[in-house]
Amino acid sequence: MSELSDRIKNVIEHEPVRLFMKGTPQLVMCGNSDRALRALREAGAPVTTVDVLPDPAIRQELSAVSGWPTIPQVFVKGELIGGADITQELAEAGELGRILEERLGAGYRDAAEVKTVDVVSGVRA
Numbered sequence: 001m002s003e004l005s006d007r008i009k010n011v012i013e014h015e016p017v018r019l020f021m022k023g024t025p026q027l028v029m030c031g032n033s034d035r036a037l038r039a040l041r042e043a044g045a046p047v048t049t050v051d052v053l054p055d056p057a058i059r060q061e062l063s064a065v066s067g068w069p070t071i072p073q074v075f076v077k078g079e080l081i082g083g084a085d086i087t088q089e090l091a092e093a094g095e096l097g098r099i100l101e102e103r104l105g106a107g108y109r110d111a112a113e114v115k116t117v118d119v120v121s122g123v124r125a
Contacts, residue, residue, distance in 0.1 A: 005061045007119040008050075012065070015048035016104050016111070018075040020062055024051050025114045032084035036072040037114075039084075039091035044109035045076075045100055049116045058119055077103040 011018055019036055023029030025047075028037065040047045052058045052071050063069050066080050074081040076099060081087060090096040100108050 002061065004055075004057055004119060005065060008058070008061055008065050011048065011050060011117050011119060012075050013078050015117075016077060016108070017045045017047050017100070018050065018073075019047050020050045020052055020058075020071060020073040020075075022051070022053055022071055024116055025049055029053060030071070032070075033072045036074055036084040036087045039087045039096060040074065041112075041114070043091055043096045043100055044112045045096075046104075046108065046111040047114045049114065050119050051116065054118070055120050076100065079103075 017040060019040060021028070021030065021033035021037065023033060025037060028034040037047070037049070050058070052062065059071060062073065066073055068080055068083070070083050072084055074083070074087045081090070081099070087096065090099065
C-alpha cells in the first residue's frame with residue numbers, strides 16, 4: 001500500500017465529512033464538485049475537502065480505496081455516501097441533514113466549517 005493511499009484512508013477515517021473534489025472551495029473546477037459542496041454547506045456539514053487535480057495518482061488511489069470511479073466523492077464518518085447526484089438528491093429530500101445528525105450527533109452544525117487537506121503533502125489548510 002502506498003503512502004498516498006494511507007493518507008487518503010486517514011482523511012476518510014478521521015474527518016467527519018470528506019469531499020474529494022476537483023478544485024478547492026475557493027476555486028471549484030467542476031460543476032458536480034460545486035453541487036456536492038453546496039449541498040453539504042447548506043446542510044451545515046463540517047466539510048474537509050481534498051483537491052484531486054494536483055496529482056493524477058490521487059484520483060487513482062481514491063478510486064481504488066472507495067471502489068467509486070467518479071469525482072466528487074462524499075464520505076460521512078468513513079462511509080461513502082456517493083457523488084454529486086446522490087448528495088444533492090439526499091439534500092433535496094431532507095435526508096442529508098438526517099444522515100449527518102444520525103452519524104455526527106445533533107450538534108454537528110456547531111462545527112460547520114470548510115477546511116482543505118493536501119493528501120500529497122499532508123498539509124491542512
